[in-house]
Amino acid sequence: xxxxxxxxxxxxxxxxxxxxxxxxxPDGDAIGSMLALGLALQDTGKQVQMVCVDGVPATFKHLxxxxxxxxxxxxxxxxxxxxxxxxxxxxxxxxxxxxxxxVIDHHxxxxxxxxxxxxxxxxxxxxxxxxxHMPEWGLTITVPIASxxxxxxxxxxxxxxxxxxxxxxxxxxxxxxxxxxDMSALYFRSLVRRTYAAARYWGxxxxxxxxxxxxxxTTLTLADRTASGYTGRDxxxxxxxxxxxxxxDVAIIFVEQSAEHVKVSWRGLxxxxxxxxxxxxxxxxxxxxxxxxxxxxxxxxxxxxxxxLTRRALNHA
Numbered sequence: 620x621x622x623x624x625x626x627x628x629x630x631x632x633x634x635x636x637x638x639x640x641x642x643x644x645p646d647g648d649a650i651g652s653m654l655a656l657g658l659a660l661q662d663t664g665k666q667v668q669m670v671c672v673d674g675v676p677a678t679f680k681h682l683x684x685x686x687x688x689x690x691x692x693x694x695x696x697x698x699x700x701x702x703x704x705x706x707x708x709x710x711x712x713x714x715x716x717x718x719x720x721x722v723i724d725h726h727x728x729x730x731x732x733x734x735x736x737x738x739x740x741x742x743x744x745x746x747x748x749x750x751x752h753m754p755e756w757g758l759t760i761t762v763p764i765a766s767x768x769x770x771x772x773x774x775x776x777x778x779x780x781x782x783x784x785x786x787x788x789x790x791x792x793x794x795x796x797x798x799x800x801d802m803s804a805l806y807f808r809s810l811v812r813r814t815y816a817a818a819r820y821w822g823x824x825x826x827x828x829x830x831x832x833x834x835x836x837t838t839l840t841l842a843d844r845t846a847s848g849y850t851g852r853d854x855x856x857x858x859x860x861x862x863x864x865x866x867x868d869v870a871i872i873f874v875e876q877s878a879e880h881v882k883v884s885w886r887g888l889x890x891x892x893x894x895x896x897x898x899x900x901x902x903x904x905x906x907x908x909x910x911x912x913x914x915x916x917x918x919x920x921x922x923x924x925x926x927x928l929t930r931r932a933l934n935h936a
Contacts, residue, residue, distance in 0.1 A: 620755055623735065623737060624752060624755045624756070626735055627721060627735060627737065627752075627756055628755060628756045628757060630698060630720060630721070630735070631660070631665075631698070631756055631757070631758075632757065634665065634697050634698035635665065635666060635697060636665070636666045636667075636668075636694065636695060636696045636697050636698070637660055637665050637666070637667050637668070637696060637697075637698045637699075637700065638667075638668045638670065638692060638696035638698070638699045638700065639653050639656055639657050639660075639667065639668070639669050639670070639700045639701075639702060640653075640670050640671070640699065640700070640701050640702070640704070640710050640713050640714065640719070641653045641671050641701070641702050641703050641704060641710075642671075642703055642704045642705075642709040642710060642711075643671075643672055643673050643709060643710070643711045643852075644673055644851070644852050644853045644882070645671050645673060645675070645676065645679075645703075646703075646774060646775070647678070647679060647770045647771055647773065647774025647775065647809050648703050648744045648745050648746055648770075648771040648772075648774055648775040649671070649702065649703040649745070649771075650671070650675055650676070650679045650682065650685070650688075650767075650770070650771075651679070651682065651746050651767040651768060651769075651770035651771030651774070652702040652703050652723070652744070652745040652746045652749055652767070652768075652771050653669050653671065653688070653702050653703075654669065654682055654683065654684045654685065654688075654764075654767040655746065655749055655753075655760075655764045655767035655768045655771070656700070656702060656723075656749055656753070656758075657669040657684060657687070658683060658684045658761075658763055658764050658767070659753055659758040659759065659760070659761075659764050660758065662758075662759060662761065663757070663758065666694075668689065668692060668693060668694060668696060669684070669687055669688045669689065670688070670689050670690065670691065670692055670713055671688055671690065671711075672690055672691070672710070672711030672712075672713055673690070673711070673851075673852065674688060674690050675688050676851055676853075677814060677851075678808065678809060678812070679770065679808075679809070681808055682766060682767050682770060683763035683764075683766060683767065684763070684767070691713065692713060698720050698721075699714060699717065699719040699720050699721075700719055700720065700721040700722075700723065701714075701719045701721070701722050701723070701724070701733065702723045702724070702745050702749075703723075703724055703725075703726075703745040704722070704724060704729075705724060705726040705728055705729040705730065705904045705905070706729070706730045706732060706904070707719075707730075707732050718732055718733060718734060719732070719733045719734070720733065720734050720735065721733055721734070721735050721736075721737065722735070722736045722737065722738065723737045723745060723748055723749070724737075724738055724745055724748075725738070725739055725740055725741075725742040725743070725744060725745050725747070725748055726738075726740065726895075726904055726905055726906060727740040727895055727904075727905075727906055727907065728895050728898070728899055728903075728904025728905060728910075729904070737752070740906075741785075742788075743772065743775055743776050743781070743783055743784060743785060743788045744771045744772050744774075744775035744776065744788075745771060745775075746767070746768045746769075746770070746771025746772050746775070747771070747772060747787070747788055747791060749768060749771075750768050750772075750791045750794075750795070751787075751791070760795070760798065761798070762798050762799050762800060765795040765798045765799075765800045766800050766801075766805060768791075768795055769792060769795045769796070769800050769802060769805055770805050770809055772788055772791060772792055772795075773792075773802075773805060773806055773809055773810065774809050774810065776788065777810065777859060778806060778810055779792070781908060781909075782890065782908055783906070783907075783908065810856075813855070814849075815848075816847050816848040816849040816850070817847075817849055817851075817855040819846075819847035819848065819849070820839065820843060820844065820847040820849040820855050820857070821855060821857050821860070822847070823839060823840075823843035823846065823847060824837045824838070824839050824843070824854065824857045824861075824872070825837065825857075825860070827839075827843075828861070828864075830864065830867065831926075832930050832933070833866075833867060833868035833869065833933055834867065834868065834869050834870075834871060834926065834929055834930065834933070835861050835862075835864040835867040835869070835870045835871070836861070836870065836871040836872065836873070836922075836926070837857070837861055837871075837872055837873070838872075838873045838874075838875070838918065838922065839854055839857070839872065839873070839874045839875065840875045840918065841875050841876075841877075852874070852876060852882070853874065853882070854872045854874050854882075854884060857872060858870060858872045858884045858886055859886075861886070862886040862888060867888055868887070868888055868889045868892055868933055868936075869885060869886065869887055869888060869892055869894060869929055869933065870885070870886040870888060871883065871884065871885050871886075871925065871926075871929065872884045873918060873921065873922050873925070875918050876913075878917065879915060879916060879917060880913065880914075880915060880916075881913075881914050881916065881917075881918055881921040881922075882911065882912075882913055882914075883898075883901065883903070883911060883912050883913075883914055883921065883925055884909075884910075884911045885897060885898055885905075885909070885910045885911065885929070886908065886909050887907060887908045887909070888908075891936045892907075892908075892932070892933065892936055893907045893932075893936075894906075894907070894908065894909065894910045894932075895907055895910040896932065897910065897925075897928060897929055897932050898910035898911060898912045900928055901914045901924075901925070901928075902914075
């Protein structure tokens with residue numbers, strides 16, 4: 620056991636009231652990791668608050684413990700942990716600027732904003748980091764916890780289809796399956812099934828689809844969200860469809876959040892493209908093949924800037 624793992628184990632054992640926070644507009648790895656760690660800590664007798672400012676998306680409300688997630692801190696705590704957050708602002712200011720005691724994440728652009736920082740960019744998901752280290756911290760992976768961890772692995776690798784999928788990730792999935800997890804059900808609920816509203820939202824995005832200079836991109840406006848009845852602030856995973864478009868180097872989705880705020884998601888579709896570097900220019904981050912940023916400005920202005928810098932990055936690549 621490394622010094623870092625020993626320090627994490629010691630602080631977990633000493634704490635009695637633990638806060639776990641994940642990022643705004645959470646995905647399967649964010650929710651799965653938060654729930655897995657939270658349930659494991661509860662099993663040891665800890666008082667645990669699991670908080671996400673945007674709550675649990677409908678796609679993941681079937682996961683064990685999802686009903687325990689809150690949108691704000693409700694009690695005092697003596698240990699704060701962030702999971703799957705690359706920087707403090709991604710928590711939605713739940714911690715009011717307070718540095719967390721632990722940062723557990725796998726993004727290559729993650730800032731060292733915790734007292735202890737467990738950052739493993741080679742891991743396919745934060746759930747993979749937890750699967751690797753939780754036993755070292757004295758935490759047992761039960762079937763409900765394994766379901767949450769496997770959801771993180773499956774969603775962040777798009778069903779083990781991303782280029783960063785490793786033998787370790789597949790071995791971890793096999794170990795979790797051996798505990799009795801129903802992977803087919805998790806796969807269907809996380810990656811295949813969509814609500815009617817999400818499907819209508821996709822329709823709006825696909826209607827706006829464009830392709831130029833090796834970039835496939837589309838836009839989801841506030842009006843699209845209202846018309847479809849979709850209640851989330853994300854793209855309902857439409858980026859995975861745009862990423863499948865042939866003869867493209869990069870896929871981008873622009874999701875309007877307000878008149879002066881746009882969420883941008885990039886996917887690098889060729890090995891030579893590092894979209895995390897593009898996202899970082901806009902104050903965001905992520906992985907070589909998948910990144911995002913919250914960009915200030917109107918939709919048209921943001922789109923022009925992002926496309927211009929993305930084209931420049933492609934030309935340099």
